[in-house]
Amino acid sequence: MSSTSNIRNFSIIAHIDHGKSTLADRILELTGLVGDRERREQYLDKMELERERGITIKAQTVRIPYTAKDGRKYVLNLIDTPGHVDFSYEVSRSLAACEGALLVVDATQGVQAQTLANVYLALEHDLEIIPVLNKIDLPSSDPDGVASEIEEIIGLDCSSAISVSAKTGLNVDAVLEAIVEKLPAPKGDPEAPLRALIFDSWYDSYRGVVVMFRILDGTIKKGDRILIHSTRRAFETTNLGVFSPEAKDVPELGPGDVGFMCANMKDLSDAPVGDTVTLMRNPTTTPFPGFKEIKPMVFCGLYPVEPAEYDPLKTALEKLQLNDAAFRFEPETSQALGFGFRAGFLGLLHMEIIQERLEREFGAKLIATAPSVAYKVTATDGTVLVIDNPSKLPEQQSIASLAEPFVRMEIHVPNEFVGAVLKLCEEKRGIQKDMRYLTSTRVIITYELPFAEIVYDFFDKLKSVTKGYASMDYEFIDFREADLVKLDMLINGDVVDALAVIVHRERAARYGRAVALKLKNSIPRQLYEVIVQAAIGTRVIARERNAPLRKNVTAKCYGGDITRKRKLLEKQKEGKKRMKKMGSVEIPQEAFLAALKADSD
Numbered sequence: 001m002s003s004t005s006n007i008r009n010f011s012i013i014a015h016i017d018h019g020k021s022t023l024a025d026r027i028l029e030l031t032g033l034v035g036d037r038e039r040r041e042q043y044l045d046k047m048e049l050e051r052e053r054g055i056t057i058k059a060q061t062v063r064i065p066y067t068a069k070d071g072r073k074y075v076l077n078l079i080d081t082p083g084h085v086d087f088s089y090e091v092s093r094s095l096a097a098c099e100g101a102l103l104v105v106d107a108t109q110g111v112q113a114q115t116l117a118n119v120y121l122a123l124e125h126d127l128e129i130i131p132v133l134n135k136i137d138l139p140s141s142d143p144d145g146v147a148s149e150i151e152e153i154i155g156l157d158c159s160s161a162i163s164v165s166a167k168t169g170l171n172v173d174a175v176l177e178a179i180v181e182k183l184p185a186p187k188g189d190p191e192a193p194l195r196a197l198i199f200d201s202w203y204d205s206y207r208g209v210v211v212m213f214r215i216l217d218g219t220i221k222k223g224d225r226i227l228i229h230s231t232r233r234a235f236e237t238t239n240l241g242v243f244s245p246e247a248k249d250v251p252e253l254g255p256g257d258v259g260f261m262c263a264n265m266k267d268l269s270d271a272p273v274g275d276t277v278t279l280m281r282n283p284t285t286t287p288f289p290g291f292k293e294i295k296p297m298v299f300c301g302l303y304p305v306e307p308a309e310y311d312p313l314k315t316a317l318e319k320l321q322l323n324d325a326a327f328r329f330e331p332e333t334s335q336a337l338g339f340g341f342r343a344g345f346l347g348l349l350h351m352e353i354i355q356e357r358l359e360r361e362f363g364a365k366l367i368a369t370a371p372s373v374a375y376k377v378t379a380t381d382g383t384v385l386v387i388d389n390p391s392k393l394p395e396q397q398s399i400a401s402l403a404e405p406f407v408r409m410e411i412h413v414p415n416e417f418v419g420a421v422l423k424l425c426e427e428k429r430g431i432q433k434d435m436r437y438l439t440s441t442r443v444i445i446t447y448e449l450p451f452a453e454i455v456y457d458f459f460d461k462l463k464s465v466t467k468g469y470a471s472m473d474y475e476f477i478d479f480r481e482a483d484l485v486k487l488d489m490l491i492n493g494d495v496v497d498a499l500a501v502i503v504h505r506e507r508a509a510r511y512g513r514a515v516a517l518k519l520k521n522s523i524p525r526q527l528y529e530v531i532v533q534a535a536i537g538t539r540v541i542a543r544e545r546n547a548p549l550r551k552n553v554t555a556k557c558y559g560g561d562i563t564r565k566r567k568l569l570e571k572q573k574e575g576k577k578r579m580k581k582m583g584s585v586e587i588p589q590e591a592f593l594a595a596l597k598a599d600s601d
């Protein structure tokens with residue numbers, strides 16, 4: 001019988017930038033898993049984009065052999081988790097595979113919004129938590145103060161919290177010892193029917209779908225015929241292995257083990273995250289309860305600049321989706337932009353990352369429309385429709401009611417900024433739910449807010465009104481009815497469907513004027529007069545005009561000066577990059593984001 005007593009499965013949880021990835025790097029070095037040759041900053045952040053942005057997007061799991069100070073040998077499975085709110089679902093699924101967590105708190109900053117959110121997730125999964133106070137190499141760090149803050153706010157015993165510098169490596173060895181001493185070993189019966197929890201999966205061009213799972217009970221061997229519980233589909237296990245840190249095949253995995261499996265699966269839906277893997281010949285009767293379905297919250301249109309780029313764009317989107325079950329897309333046609341796609345994302349950061357990857361990795365030239373949330377439309381005949389594209393909103397007279405998604409948001413802020421935060425939340429149609437002092441100088445403010453208001457420029461504004469001191473976390477709560485209207489934008493009299501936005505009626509007029517002005521300013525003056533209008537139904541609420549340009553420009557050139565004339569024409573041509581021609585008007589990418597920026601002045 002294999003023993004689980006030497007296994008420790010743990011995650012590192014932290015607020016963004018508190019040093020999770022840096023600590024993981026030091027752990028890998030200290031245990032000799034990553035030698036000098038492979039050493040590079042943030043080993044676990046594999047994607048180029050992740051490294052550049054310094055954030056962790058995809059959870060990475062690594063098996064670390066560790067010999068403790070008393071000579072006992074252990075296997076530590078470190079499951080790295082992303083810190084940004086867009087990816088909190090990945091945190092939750094990773095935690096489900098662990099018995100414990102290191103809670104990293106930046107000792108210069110203290111408890112922040114996602115520190116709390118992540119601790120709650122860890123407690124939901126009954127994890128043992130080891131507090132780690134990081135960045136003690138910095139003179140402004142206050143580990144004792146932060147330890148009492150954690151005790152006070154979270155109620156977590158910090159008497160044995162470990163003060164470290166993940167940067168210099170100071171005290172990281174104490175963290176390893178605490179992992180083996182304080183975290184419980186996994187339990188599980190190797191003879192019981194197989195019960196393995198899928199907590200991650202991705203597509204690999206050589207191996208097909210790679211399933212990352214945690215064995216709860218039973219034993220799985222290479223060649224076993226397995227059954228995916230929810231779909232009742234069977235597959236043959238072609239590879240079993242662990243990442244240590246590179247992939248390494250193993251003949252079998254037993255209770256408490258964390259590893260990967262390949263089984264000739266072609267699609268991520270063959271192995272849904274949260275599902276249970278069991279054996280055909282002796283299936284479990286007690287599958288894991290599973291995770292909440294991941295739903296995209298933010299949507300935008302993605303259109304190729306040239307129609308010929310449609311197919312390559314489709315291929316690129318399909319490739320990205322292979323590795324990102326949270327990203328959705330479907331074909332969409334716009335009168336203004338032609339054939340393209342409607343894409344759904346977890347949040348704005350997720351959207352930015354996908355757009356950037358399309359451009360960098362696939363060389364796609366895109367027009368992206370302004371992000372939108374999904375709306376629930378109840379028609380006068382009682383049918384309910386969810387729309388994620390404002391231009392698809394039915395005619396006003398056929399709508400009985402319109403509901404928008406709301407989130408519950410917790411904002412942590414030093415008390416001198418409370419007034420500014422309240423003002424911002426009120427401007428964003430927020431409903432204040434709670435306000436309490438965390439410490440004598442720090443406050444948690446709870447608001448319910450329409451998600452659409454956040455999608456626009458909330459984070460930037462929050463950061464700017466609090467000089468960067470606020471942190472926040474939010475979760476989706478429900479759809480709520482609101483008095484919303486569709487704002488159409490017209491260019492030279494034609495409605496441009498891709499520019500439509502849904503806004504609150506009370507703000508429609510002000511907003512329409514602001515968008516019209518931004519739009520006018522972002523469309524370069526051209527050969528023809530360009531009239532930009534904002535309208536609700538047939539009622540025009542704003543009008544802006546761009547006078548024709550070219551005649552005037554070239555007229556200044558006294559006919560003879562051909563170089564100057566060419567320069568001007570070249571300049572105009574340059575401006576045409578990433579433009580979409582609509583009738584006679586060239587519209588640049590930034591014009592499609594006018595709706596986003598209208599509110600920011």
Ligand SMILES: Nc1nc2c(ncn2[C@@H]2O[C@H](COP(=O)(O)OP(=O)(O)OP(=O)(O)O)[C@@H](O)[C@H]2O)c(=O)[nH]1
Nearest residue numbers: 016017018019020021022055056083135165166167
């Ligand atoms: N001075 C100092 N800086 C540190 C320490 N640990 C991390 N940092 C720095 O803090 C920043 C954030 O560290 P990361 O390890 O990327 O933080 P993270 O929590 O993994 O961030 P996400 O993956 O984006 O959630 C980086 O610039 C690190 O170099 C430390 O002990 N001392």
